Amino acid sequence: xxxxxxxxxxxxxxxxxxxxxxxxxxxxxxAAARPAPAANWETPAAGPSTSGGxxxxxxxxxxPATKTTAQILDTLAAHDISAIFFMVAWRFxxxxxxxxxxxxxxxxRVLDEGHVVANHTMTHAQLxxxxxxxxxxxxxxxxxxxEREAGLPVPWFRAPYGAYCNRLVQQVEDAGIRHVYWxxxxxxxxxxxxxxxxxxxxxxxxxxxxxxVILMHDTKSATAKALPKILDxxxxxxxxxxxxxxxxxxxxxxxQWARExxxxxxxxxxxxxxxxxxEALAAGLASALP
Ligand SMILES: [Zn+2]
Numbered sequence: 469x470x471x472x473x474x475x476x477x478x479x480x481x482x483x484x485x486x487x488x489x490x491x492x493x494x495x496x497x498x499a500a501a502r503p504a505p506a507a508n509w510e511t512p513a514a515g516p517s518t519s520g521g522x523x524x525x526x527x528x529x530x531x532p533a534t535k536t537t538a539q540i541l542d543t544l545a546a547h548d549i550s551a552i553f554f555m556v557a558w559r560f561x562x563x564x565x566x567x568x569x570x571x572x573x574x575x576x577r578v579l580d581e582g583h584v585v586a587n588h589t590m591t592h593a594q595l596x597x598x599x600x601x602x603x604x605x606x607x608x609x610x611x612x613x614x615e616r617e618a619g620l621p622v623p624w625f626r627a628p629y630g631a632y633c634n635r636l637v638q639q640v641e642d643a644g645i646r647h648v649y650w651x652x653x654x655x656x657x658x659x660x661x662x663x664x665x666x667x668x669x670x671x672x673x674x675x676x677x678x679x680x681v682i683l684m685h686d687t688k689s690a691t692a693k694a695l696p697k698i699l700d701x702x703x704x705x706x707x708x709x710x711x712x713x714x715x716x717x718x719x720x721x722x723x724q725w726a727r728e729x730x731x732x733x734x735x736x737x738x739x740x741x742x743x744x745x746x747e748a749l750a751a752g753l754a755s756a757l758p
Contacts, residue, residue, distance in 0.1 A: 508632050509649035513681040514725055521715030522676040525725055526551040527650065528686035529588055529626065530657070532559060532574035539692035541581055547699045550721040552648065553578050553686065554588035554626045557610035560617050561590075575617055584722040586624035586648065587611050596633035604639055611645065624648055624726075646729065650683035654694075657685045662693035669698050673705075673717055 517523045526544070531537045532555055544551055559571040578585055589595065589606040590613070596603075607625065614622040625645045627636060640647050652672045656665040669682060684691045706716040727735055 509627075509630065509647055511649060511651055512679050513649040513651050514679055514720065515728075517677075517679040518720075518728070519715075519718050522673070522717045523679040523720050524652075524673065524676070524717060525679070525681045525720045525722065526684070527554060527586075527626070527648065527681055527722075528552070528684055528691070529554040530592065531555055531686040532571050532578065533687040534570045534574060536689055536692045537574050537686040538577075540686045540695055541577060541583075543692075543695045543699065544583070545581055546696075547703075547719075549699070549719050550582045550584070550723050552584045552586050552624060552722040552725075554586045554624075554648075555614060556588050556592050557590045557613035557617075560613050572617060579618060579620070582721075582723060584624065584726055585614060585618045585620070585622055586626065587614055587622050587645065588626050589628055592628045594629060594631055595627050595636050595639075596631045600635060600639070603636065604643075607639060607643055607645070611643070626650075648681065651680035652682045654682075654684065656688055656690045656694065660688050660690040662690040662697075665690050665694040666697045666701075669694070670701050673698075673702065676717065679720065 514525050526549060528537075528540060528551055531553060537553075555575070560568055560575075562568075563571075575585060587607065587610050590610045591606065593603065593606045595606060611622055611625075623645050625640060625643075626648050630649060652669060654665040654668040656662075659665075665684070672680070684695070686692075702717055702719075709716045
């Protein structure tokens, strides 16, 4: 190597080394200023309590199923509770026309009864494994299918198994959707044990102080059986708490939570659009009458 070039290279190396030192310091300072990087999705999953007392948000994953989803909807209606249903979108694309029609009817019922439809991928894939483009398709295509079926935006998303990795965090951000994790997980998808589910959830609710998202599965008979018991317990417990002047356990309706996140202005705009569509429909019907 020519000596002149060598000197030049050495000075370049020195300069670039000092850049590295400065950059490393900057990164270290930024890390000190910020909290340590998260190892999991943020909790509490739906933010802090707005009432100051204990609050719960009910979420149901993996459906819609035919029998158990219907039972859960009956129970929620009896207690006047709206929930979030994280659906796997293959149910609207595969399994034969008969099954698809049933799943569609159930999604319609979920919406008609005031619940929120959310995205739980196409095939319940583990999104932190395998190729990034496969994971992206699972998220983005499920959203397309669910929005087609619901006729509404579906910006809420939950990773199957609660999978967490930097790649997925970035994909969720790129897709412009919101991940919803959970705080109370009775694992009834695994044991399908109604009694154990009831006991676990009630045990957590007794001690609850802030806001918690409860994760259950509308595909499981244990869930359909445990839910009425949990809600009956809550009603009795709340009556006792009210009598004693203690804060009751409040249910955060899924639509209330969606409103908190989306903002009232966007909701008002959506209403205006719906009103316009209804007006156009009414005008069309009127013109068709003799
Ligand atoms: Zn799931």
